[in-house]
Amino acid sequence: MPVLHRTRRPGATPIRVLHVIASIAQRTGGPAKAVVDMAAAVAARGHAVSIYTTDREMSDAERAAIGAPPADGVARHVFKQHWPRTFAASFELGAALEDAIPKADIVHLHSLYLYHVWKAASVCRKAKVPYLLRPHGTLDPFLWRRHRARKKLVELAFQDRVIRDAAALHYTAEEEMRLAAPYVHGAQGVVVPNGLDMRDYATVPARGAFFAAHPELAGTKPILFLSRINFKKGLDVLIPAFAKAYAADPALRLVVAGPDDGYLAAAKGFAETAGVADKVLWLGMLSGEAKKAAFADCTAFALPSWSENFGIAIVEAMACEAPVIVSDRVNIWREIEAAGAGLVSPPEVDAVAAHILLLAGDPARGRRMGEAGRKLAAAKYDWTTIAVELERVYARLAAQ
DSSP, X not given: OOOOOOOOOTTOOOOEEEEXXXXXXXXXXXXXXXHHXXXXXXXXXXXXXXXXXXXXXXXXXXXXXXXXXXXXXXXXXXXXXXXXXXXXXXXXXXXXXXXXXXXXXXXXXXXXXXXXXXXXXXXXXXXXXXXXXXXXTTTSHHHHTTTHHHHXXXXXXXXXXXXXXXXXXXXXXXXXXXXXXXXXXXXXXXXXXXXXXXXXXSSOXXXXXXXXXXXXXXXXXEEEEESOBOGGGOHHHHHHHHHHHHHHOTTEEEEEESOBSSOHHHHHHHHHHHTOXXXXXXXXXXXXXXXXXXXXXXXXXXXXXXXBSOOHXXXXXXXXXXXXXXXXXXXXXXXXXXXXXXXXXXXXXXXXXXXXXXXXXXXXXXXXXXXXXXXXXXXXXXHHHHHHHHHHHHHHHHTO
């Protein structure tokens, strides 16, 4: 992420913001990226922002960079994770939080059910420092029901109290807040979306770069999936939907990009079963210009998730003028539909196949949707605007 110019109003009092999250490893996807980017955006407004985390799932390169001077003004404090790793436990992190939290004005606490949540909330309670709790979609009914017995034990042990004691819960869409309402014990919520630095998308990437890098796609209509390869992302819907659409339009291809989150073998099995294994290109993780080139050259970006509290890859696709196909379980689907930036349906094979064929057969419509998506991304999901919203939330909660 580029260094942001500081834009704090003259005379405004800096807020000391401390983020706590289990991991900021790039491969973990949206939550890690959101924390790093929002921290940098708020720091650029002149506030003192730091991140406390563990080395959970970090690559060798990321581990080697621990302790390097931050280019974005955000201090990162990374501590070793230890057993039980299921809960991202780190007593070193806990000890550091005991020292750091009393010096903060507000703590921004990310995710639920893990060691850092219990420890940070406990220290905040003792030090009388308010915390903003961001569930990152874990209170969506689809995810809330998973492993219910195990989660219930954690809720009784500490999670319910952590929610009740929060100064507020942070949601990234109105839909996420609505879905979470039955599980938050009446705690108040604030809605502040995720974002992009739109200066990284000042121009739409030139068409053709992705095809040049992947000549096997020449003359085809690629449908792009770019996200963690995870059970909730809807590949069990997308792959058979693609197979159905391919039977009607043999120029179609499916491109699957993203790190394996334990689901790659299952996804490849769906392609084998559907008879399209040789029509799917598996690319692994894409980043930087390669990712933007994929968005720019795809016929459509598709993410028919079963649960998605935001979906930053969708906004990235829109910023690159790609029309999007999403499910109505993606919590910004109403915004996408209202803007005319994409097609929305339940996560059902026939519906997704119909949307693939619609955009594959009507390039002009896809271009119009792509232009509308870029306007939506610039108007609603630019970090420079979102940072002002976060600043107001932090200031209000810190003053309570």
